[in-house]
Amino acid sequence: MNAIVTHGLTKVYRSQFGRTHGRSLDALDLEIGANEVFGFLGRNGAGKTTTIKILCSLLRPTSGEAFIHGENVRTRASRRLIGYLPENPYFYEYLTPRETIDFYGRLQGLSAAQRKTAWDTLGGLLDLHSISEERVRGFSKGMRQRLGFAVALVGDPQVVILDEPMSGLDPLGRRATRELILRLRDEGKTVFFSSHVLGDVQQICSKVGILVKGRLTSQGRIDELLTQRIQRVEVIADGLTAPAAETVAAGAESTRRSEAGHHFFYHDLDAANAAVRAIHAGGGSLVEFTPVRESLEDYFMHEQEKHS
Numbered sequence: 001m002n003a004i005v006t007h008g009l010t011k012v013y014r015s016q017f018g019r020t021h022g023r024s025l026d027a028l029d030l031e032i033g034a035n036e037v038f039g040f041l042g043r044n045g046a047g048k049t050t051t052i053k054i055l056c057s058l059l060r061p062t063s064g065e066a067f068i069h070g071e072n073v074r075t076r077a078s079r080r081l082i083g084y085l086p087e088n089p090y091f092y093e094y095l096t097p098r099e100t101i102d103f104y105g106r107l108q109g110l111s112a113a114q115r116k117t118a119w120d121t122l123g124g125l126l127d128l129h130s131i132s133e134e135r136v137r138g139f140s141k142g143m144r145q146r147l148g149f150a151v152a153l154v155g156d157p158q159v160v161i162l163d164e165p166m167s168g169l170d171p172l173g174r175r176a177t178r179e180l181i182l183r184l185r186d187e188g189k190t191v192f193f194s195s196h197v198l199g200d201v202q203q204i205c206s207k208v209g210i211l212v213k214g215r216l217t218s219q220g221r222i223d224e225l226l227t228q229r230i231q232r233v234e235v236i237a238d239g240l241t242a243p244a245a246e247t248v249a250a251g252a253e254s255t256r257r258s259e260a261g262h263h264f265f266y267h268d269l270d271a272a273n274a275a276v277r278a279i280h281a282g283g284g285s286l287v288e289f290t291p292v293r294e295s296l297e298d299y300f301m302h303e304q305e306k307h308s
């Protein structure tokens, strides 16, 4: 059974006076298998948080339905399956991280022993033990983010939903977050997260969905979405005489010089390989040979242009 399914999810926000703001979410159909790491992408205002709030039953859709492991998101059963990190996690400022975890453990009906285990495990995983006795009031953005992630994992939820878990984190924190997401996957959990950091998404997600102005424009496995086609090949050579460089440049799309040597850009591998032979024949040496493939960022930009 799929971990997350939505059918025709649509959200129209209404103001106090009944005026509508257009469709913030438009007929969203998602299907995310169990044990998948799903990256949810879209520009500011695309509808990511709206979708996440509907999945967590914090917001009612105008129409459409959503299910977590077959349970309608409006039921308590679905909420028990979910751990949620909000976009801007809110805490009781006078509590310490240990008390915060304990508080959420109580809300979920965990015993004292289970709450202690939760603190030991999550405090370790998110590096909170060193600040266990400090009040949240003095916490930086990144510390709050880590505590929010720990709260999301209280009760060992099967489906972890994270609204921009990387936001505000330094490079070490981002790496730790990526590793934690992969660890959750290895434990058999499903992770659904929104992000603007496309490099992180490309590294850890098995599937992605791209929202443009409330509409899902593409959904699928990253390796299938990206053509994996080589877009061009950059060859850098050193020690070429001017006539030899001219010969190598003959089949190139463009060239330039740098400290590293002569750079040649080719459309395909065959032309680049021919260039390597010409470089050696001309008495030069190869410094770099780099095929450039389409990245998730290229794909994302292309989707924005196509649908705007």
Ligand SMILES: Nc1ncnc2c1ncn2[C@@H]1O[C@H](COP(=O)(O)OP(=O)(O)OP(=O)(O)O)[C@@H](O)[C@H]1O
Pocket (backbone or CB within 6 Å): 013, 014, 021, 024, 042, 043, 044, 045, 046, 047, 048, 049, 050, 051, 087
């Ligand atoms: N409470 C609200 N009332 C009215 N409009 C809202 C409300 N919340 C969100 N919207 C609108 O819905 C659209 C989608 O917003 P949402 O917060 O889901 O975007 P997002 O993809 O999470 O963006 P970001 O990357 O900035 O977090 C936006 O146009 C936003 O203005």
Ligand SMILES: [Mg+2]
Pocket (backbone or CB within 6 Å): 048, 049, 050, 087, 163
């Ligand atoms: Mg958002």
